[in-house]
Amino acid sequence: MLELPALGWQSIVIFVVFAVSLLIATYCTYAERVIAAFLQDRVGPDRAGPYGLLQPLADAVKMFTKEEFFPGGANKALFVFGPCLAMITALMSSAVIPFGNNMSFGNNAFFLQGIEVNIGMLWVFGVVSLGVYGVMIGGWASNNKFSLLGAIRAASQNISYELAMGMSLIAVLMISGTLSLREITLQQSVAGEWQFWNIAKQPLGFIIFLVCAFAETNRTPFDLPECETELVGGYHTEYSSMKLGLYLFSEYVNIFVVSAVMSVLYFGGFNFPFQYELRDWLVSNHDWTLAGAQNLITLLGTVGLFLKIFAFIFFFMWIRWTLPRFRYDQLMRLGWTILIPLAVFNIVLTGGLILFGVI
Amino acid sequence: MSPIFLFLTFVALLSALGVVFAKNPVHSVLFLILTFFSLSGHYLLLNAQFVAAVNIIVYAGAIMVLFLFVIMFLNLNVDTEPHKPALAKIAAAIAGGTLLLILTAAMKDIEPLGMAAGATFNSQIGMVDQLGMKLYTEYLLPFELASVLFLVAMVGAVMLGKREVGERNF
Numbered sequence: 229m230l231e232l233p234a235l236g237w238q239s240i241v242i243f244v245v246f247a248v249s250l251l252i253a254t255y256c257t258y259a260e261r262v263i264a265a266f267l268q269d270r271v272g273p274d275r276a277g278p279y280g281l282l283q284p285l286a287d288a289v290k291m292f293t294k295e296e297f298f299p300g301g302a303n304k305a306l307f308v309f310g311p312c313l314a315m316i317t318a319l320m321s322s323a324v325i326p327f328g329n330n331m332s333f334g335n336n337a338f339f340l341q342g343i344e345v346n347i348g349m350l351w352v353f354g355v356v357s358l359g360v361y362g363v364m365i366g367g368w369a370s371n372n373k374f375s376l377l378g379a380i381r382a383a384s385q386n387i388s389y390e391l392a393m394g395m396s397l398i399a400v401l402m403i404s405g406t407l408s409l410r411e412i413t414l415q416q417s418v419a420g421e422w423q424f425w426n427i428a429k430q431p432l433g434f435i436i437f438l439v440c441a442f443a444e445t446n447r448t449p450f451d452l453p454e455c456e457t458e459l460v461g462g463y464h465t466e467y468s469s470m471k472l473g474l475y476l477f478s479e480y481v482n483i484f485v486v487s488a489v490m491s492v493l494y495f496g497g498f499n500f501p502f503q504y505e506l507r508d509w510l511v512s513n514h515d516w517t518l519a520g521a522q523n524l525i526t527l528l529g530t531v532g533l534f535l536k537i538f539a540f541i542f543f544f545m546w547i548r549w550t551l552p553r554f555r556y557d558q559l560m561r562l563g564w565t566i567l568i569p570l571a572v573f574n575i576v577l578t579g580g581l582i583l584f585g586v587i
Numbered sequence: 588m589s590p591i592f593l594f595l596t597f598v599a600l601l602s603a604l605g606v607v608f609a610k611n612p613v614h615s616v617l618f619l620i621l622t623f624f625s626l627s628g629h630y631l632l633l634n635a636q637f638v639a640a641v642n643i644i645v646y647a648g649a650i651m652v653l654f655l656f657v658i659m660f661l662n663l664n665v666d667t668e669p670h671k672p673a674l675a676k677i678a679a680a681i682a683g684g685t686l687l688l689i690l691t692a693a694m695k696d697i698e699p700l701g702m703a704a705g706a707t708f709n710s711q712i713g714m715v716d717q718l719g720m721k722l723y724t725e726y727l728l729p730f731e732l733a734s735v736l737f738l739v740a741m742v743g744a745v746m747l748g749k750r751e752v753g754e755r756n757f
Contacts, residue, residue, distance in 0.1 A: 306613070306617075346636065346714065346715060347636045347637060347640045347715065350640035350641065351640060353644055354643040354644040354647075357643075357644055357648025357652075358643070358647060360652055361620070361652070364656075364659070368613060379659065380659060383653075383655065383656045384656065386652070387649060391741070564745050568741065572738075
């Protein structure tokens with residue numbers, strides 16, 4: 229039988245993961261504007277609170293108090309269902325991400341991870357592939373041509389880039405031999421020997437994954453589904469109030485999750501350099517207990533993982549305010565005729581390197 | 588029977604009926620996605636995590652997106668739907684009923700593997716490594732042939748999408 233996640237400590241972890249995802253997504257909206265202002269040499273939001281830090285709160289108040297608008301002829305149930313689905317699928321995938329190693333207090337040991345399943349990577353991939361439904365259903369239910377075009381673009385874009393993304397994941401799977409994200413993280417750092425993060429073994433795979441991540445989260449330069457110069461607002465043209473807020477919000481949750489996945493798969497997850505040396509040094513020179521030192525390492529590792537995630541989120545925003553949008557045929561050509569052959573080549577290359585014992 | 592099993596079965600049957608009876612084709616597709624989810628829940632109850640995840644990725648995540656994609660293009664209104672003559676409806680009912688009868692008769696005496704007295708059920712059989720071991724030892728040839736077929740299909744899709752000489756898309 230399948231074991232349900234144990235209640236108690238683990239449920240607190242799940243709740244914290246949920247809260248942290250939402251908090252980070254909230255402040256992504258602020259960070260996006262601050263970074264945009266910095267890159268464009270403007271001031272940016274600075275009115276609400278010190279340094280404009282209360283800006284997300286002000287936005288939330290604005291979103292909630294705006295008029296709920298239903299376009300004529302819209303499918304009402306699906307019109308409401310679309311943004312809900314976008315938010316649900318965005319939040320679901322953070323469940324399997326290992327945000328830290330295990331901690332123990334006396335006899336209570338728990339993992340800083342929602343649920344540990346041995347199909348973690350497939351779970352993330354599956355939930356990401358469901359993410360497009362929110363956009364499609366919302367765009368279709370709006371009964372608007374621009375919305376429908378946005379929905380259709382989103383569907384074909386996600387299907388196309390999922391292929392290359394899946395194949396770049398297969399290469400990671402080949403060198404790790406497991407689908408569990410926790411196992412993949414632990415393999416990237418082994419006590420007492422030189423072990424490189426997966427980025428050193430999979431540079432090409434990482435680049436493919438990164439490009440696909442931009443396309444899957446509908447971020448510039450691949451934000452064709454909401455391309456405002458052609459489609460007004462794309463799939464969320466007709467949305468107002470908090471329903472629009474949920475769409476915008478789910479995009480930031482997606483960025484957070486995909487940044488976390490990239491950090492875990494390619495950048496060592498919660499590992500940081502010389503962690504085992506630090507632990508042994510604390511135990512031998514400062515009379516720490518092994519469990520206490522391990523707890524400290526786990527906390528530092530979690531901080532390290534979040535630093536990696538923030539670096540990726542910054543990268544996403546940096547790209548957004550740097551590169552112009554692709555044209556639709558360019559997007560499709562990049563996906564099908566460049567990324568997919570590259571991903572197949574990467575699999576063959578990885579297989580060859582494993583066969584000859586290089587990695 | 589566990590309450591989770593009963594709940595999943597209830598959802599699966601209800602949403603499967605929804606697929607057939609929904610007037611709006613988009614609703615039908617959404618009900619079908621819900622059916623796939625409850626089937627994945629059943630796979631999880633059988634401890635077949637890999638099959639559950641792949642079912643979601645392939646059916647719910649890819650094939651149904653394409654279904655929805657096509658249906659959104661079509662303008663399927665109730666009044667444009669052609670009405671079949673009564674004879675065709677009766678013939679369809681008889682043919683479908685016969686198929687149901689034959690399937691029920693054929694499956695009536697089946698004894699599921701592992702349910703026989705004294706048989707042991709390997710709870711790890713649905714895990715990824717066990718499945719991979721089976722596929723790469725006992726079923727190597729069919730598995731490899733299938734993967735070659737998929738690769739050919741993918742290369743074919745890329746070839747079809749390639750720009751022809753003199754063609755401009757913009």
